[in-house]
Amino acid sequence: MTTNTFDFIGGDIGAWKVISMDSVSGLPIENVKYIDILPNLTNNLNKGVWTLTGFTSNVRYAEKDEREKLIAVHSDLGRPQANYAALIPIRKTESWWAMAQDERRKIFEAKSHHTETGLKYLPAIARKLYHCRDIGQPFDFLTWFEYTKDDKDKFEELVKSLRETEEWKYVDREIDIRLVKA
């Protein structure tokens, strides 16, 4: 049996060692030394200091041509040389979620070029999105990124461009956790 739901467990042990934890906006979360990522199925022995849970899902904004481009330059997680990672939990405002699909799409892509920006950094920066708003979590999304030491600057560029977008005006809580393979 497989699951699409994963626990990001922050604590004293784990496969990824925390380099830094910054509260970009809103309430911080408790600092931890390691993060483990485990399927939510198992009765995990590692309870950690905190656990953030999210599920992978179908695409919510990407249109056919964008999706085809994304698939063409897709990059898998778990590349042996990609020793660096970032976990960025974000929450969006109630006003974001109150908008209709076309209004959100307009801000997401037409104004903020979210997919287009992500595409620019593929396949260097591998990325996976986990949803958590619907399951009573403190954040709406957890995004996990993996990249090599050589691509660290590219990652900074990517994060900087996203934070400058119109879409990011609707982000009211954001934590930026940087990690290295333990």
Add this chain to the structure above:
Amino acid sequence: MTTNTFDFIGGDIGAWKVISMDSVSGLPIENVKYIDILPNLTNNLNKGVWTLTGFTSNVRYAEKDEREKLIAVHSDLGRPQANYAALIPIRKTESWWAMAQDERRKIFEAKSHHTETGLKYLPAIARKLYHCRDIGQPFDFLTWFEYTKDDKDKFEELVKSLRETEEWKYVDREIDIRLVKA
């Protein structure tokens, strides 16, 4: 504390008495006499024969003008005179979920007029959608409808028109449960 996640518990007790249970397509589920709807938060004493769990969420397809129309003719659940209800769990095919947002939207509205059809029967037929694909449930959606005895024919019309749409070609499992207040 409130939750957006609810359990539909089928068993020998409950606030709604089952009139009929039909498998429209795919595998049936075990027949039950009553259904109870309880917040998923509580440690429910009523375990029932089966439990289907779903969460309410933001709109996934409706655009600004459709959303405004829906709000204008919105009808609440729990109207004292609306003694009849239907619970319709459905699952869609993998090919549906593999499509991009614009492809699904095209089938949902441009070809199948899903929102437009729903609007025609508002405020007579109150309706609430629960999502469950992302949380490992056997169905993708649970839709709950409430209406008065006088509107039973309207409800049959609504269900019939939805089942004739292009969208419904992507439904590979559907149960139709009709109920009356216990």
